[in-house]
Amino acid sequence: MKYFIKKTVSMIITLLIVSFLMFLVFEIIPGDAAVSKLGTEATPEQVERYRESMGLNDPVPVRYARWLAGYLHGDFGTSTKYERPVAGLLSDKLTVTLFLAVESFFFFFFISIPLGVLVAKYSGKAFGRISHLLMQIIMAITSFFTGILLVFIFGITLKMFTPYRFVAPGDSFLGFLGCLFPAAVAIALPKIATVVRFLKQSVTSEERQDYVRTAYSKGASSNRVYFLHILKNAMIPVTTILGMILAEVMAGSIVIEQVFNLPGLGRFLVSSIGSRDFPVVSAIMLYMAAVVIIINNLVDILYHVVDPRIQND
């Protein structure tokens, strides 16, 4: 319990630090919002009146508090390019990013865990060696080149899906999930390779434990030993990595959305950087950073619940 409180407090502090940095970078550095709004030909009185009405003359901490309060109430400011509230602009994009994340995490999870155990089980055999080399090669491919290869091999050459097609979730939900699938695979592949390597190491170090011999001598089949007894213990060190990957996936893959032409948060972020639409940029970045921080902390807490042997330090 003490650990839980300590962890939550430190998480909130980190979030405050990050949000303050974001505020500094995007609200203070870009220059005088009044001048950029009214143009350089506005008279000093007009500028002054605008600054006063927008509260730009208040000291920085007051402005930060107001900015933060707005965020907590779901008011992310107004987009300078579209002149509409940022929150409304983001909701569609968030749907795409979140579904892509969930889909790729499922794909990743149900392939990497069994594969990792199998690679460890057959590590001396041809299967283990080949898949080890394969994992290393997959890790060397940049995620967006994986995406391009998928489009080239399965989309253009084998014509198994139509590249760059997007179905809105309102039109056909299954079609929506289907058009996200290639992108989900591209996100998942390098992560599968990472986890398989870690899990293999972890399983190999568990193989020699006493409880494994006990399980064998009680007559358990080798599959039962590997997937029931060993996996449970081997998962413990892997949990942290799984958490990091979950955080990374939930934050969205900026590059993969670009490769597959998906209208998610990442693509919107890139186009907003191009048009210097800072309210949008800061909202999306804050979302991505917050997701990573919150999930990582939740996983740390979960880690202690799963394995009470770990002492609080």
Added chain:
Amino acid sequence: MKKIKRFIVTRAKGFKEWFKQRTVTERIGFCILFLIMLMVLISFFYLPYDPTKMDGTAKLKGPSPSHLFGTDNFGRDVFSRVMSGLQDTVIIALGIVAIGAFFGSVIGSVTGYIGGLFDEAVMRINDAMTAFPSMLLALVVISVWGAGKYKVIIALGIAFIPSFVRIVRGEMLKLKDADYVDSARLMGVPTFRIIYRHIFPNIMPTLLSAIAVGFNNAVLAESGLSYLNIGVTPPEASLGSMLSDAQGYLLNAPWYALAPGFVMIILILGFSFVSEGRTK
């Protein structure tokens, strides 16, 4: 003359011995890296074609003896462009790792050696920075500051510092209470000299494999940024920005995208083979 000959002979023998001691993975890795560095060196002096010269008569031609990797939509030679793109990618990645490793080592070794409250404060900031994905950190810098080769190096270089701080500090904590450090301290060696002369050489092996891994991450991060067209700006082209140009021609000219992509894979495999061999 004889002296030079003897020098070369002994060096070659030493190299042979050194090479024999490596694992097979490591040998393959070093061979790949040697070839790539050779390509980069050659690209400074010689390219088969001018990578920016357009040729209207040879648009999107397939691979042939005169154009090894074919030509792109402007009739530029893809092989020459890959070579100069590789040069840019390698230089940018080296710059990023150099910034990250240098400042990371300085901060990490000082904070690890001093310890106490100072260490606590530095590590708290460091952890907050690691919680932030390096790609996002670079995006923040670039979105305010604009794109460009040197800005990418600085933005990603800063983003790479925290991981090196953590590694060097960890090693420092392990080594600072070793007997030989104590005896050096008793002999009155100044703190600065203890850190860089007595402890640092022992951190080097760990640092080197961290640098190999970091180099790969730098290549991946840089190519990601350049792919999004917020990294290097045209006419300069890294492998990542070539891929984003080439993606539109995947149907008619797949070689244009595949060539830079595979060169990038080989580059990264080289470094990961070397770093994996070291850790074994």
